[in-house]
Amino acid sequence: MNKRNFNEWLDKFRNSISNYRYYVDFEKVFKNVDNIKIELNILNSLIGSKNIQEDFENIVKKYPEVLKCVPILLAVRTNEIYVIDAEGEFNYSFKNKNYSISEYSKFMEKTGLFELLEKHLINNLIDYVTGVETGLDSNGRKNRGGHLMEDLVETFIQKAGFEKSKNYFKEMYISEIENKWKINLSGISNMGKTEKRFDFVIKTEKQIYVIETNFYASSGSKLNETARSYKTITNEIAAIDGITFVWFTDGIGWKNAKNNLEETFDVLEDIYNINDLENGIMKKIFV
Template structure:
């Protein structure tokens, strides 16, 4: 469907460009091996690659693509968290954070009237970090809604002692929604993308 495909594996994240002669033969071979295309052809599981891809296209709805992209991003973020060696938790609710580390997050939860769950929570000796992560390959109203929501969390959490809100996001969808992202960037100190993680942002943040 697209000429640029975001992928990640144990070696990290990369974007394959099929509309330009920027990928080497070795990179194409690596892509086909890891995606299983070589296996499909070699074992005669499919007779026509074109027909197979067409069938995959029909079977993929937009929500499915978004969910896969989101899960890939979560896995990538988790891999960089693990490299820091700090204690961390997945999908942790505000109430659990408050009870475990005796931190009042009432300003985020509107005095306990709303529920909130962070994708990751990292605990260092000095601070607790609540982390949200997502990846948007295409534009849409969801991006603007997310940016506004996280801008509010950033503002509400600024005065919470011993706690910091972190947002990790990426994807071409932000090009059209960059103004909303910029508004959040102006109030959220810890806003990162994939390149930032590759450059060691978490090691600096959690040190």
């Protein structure tokens, strides 16, 4: 079992592993704006309009495709917007027009978009939408954060000499592992009822290593659930010959969930943090 000191190990956990691209994916932002650039330029003619309702309706008659960029003006990514008021319930489609142009005109007025354009509160819809997209993209940081640790671990796997799709594999399900190496993993799949996916799998001559990675910059109930589930996996895999479970985790979020993490640390020999990676643990684990 693990002979390392848990508290000393935990003290080396990091505040963040954010890289430069973590904060905003500008490549994605610019691509999204570019996809509707022509339509936005057409709608730019409404800025400062003295007769905005008539001008808008004339534009939609001539260029109905401009409707597709209306939702993003409200920071909405879907093609449909549902609203309810004293007049009733409406579900506007901005992909396949399902109301009269005058109804869409009413939508623009009631949401405040006419006022935004008419009163010249903005100078350019492309700049405006770029700002909206930037704000919406910041909501994607959580998803990007989940991949940062995965990407970091993968760089160390590669530095240790493993080659993708040759002796290390990314995102493999239990059934794929069973089929590829003819190993029975029913003990960790609830007799085939659970289809778990591991972040990485490394195959050496002697062993199969199934790997999970995560980083938690903040605390929450998910951390305790993760620690408990990985403790269960540890015990289930221990009963199967030829396979080893390895967990790379880090992040100060664990400081408030240390009790559950320590329970897993006590039973899982192969649990490591970023400091372990930097000190060459990869070359010691996989034999």
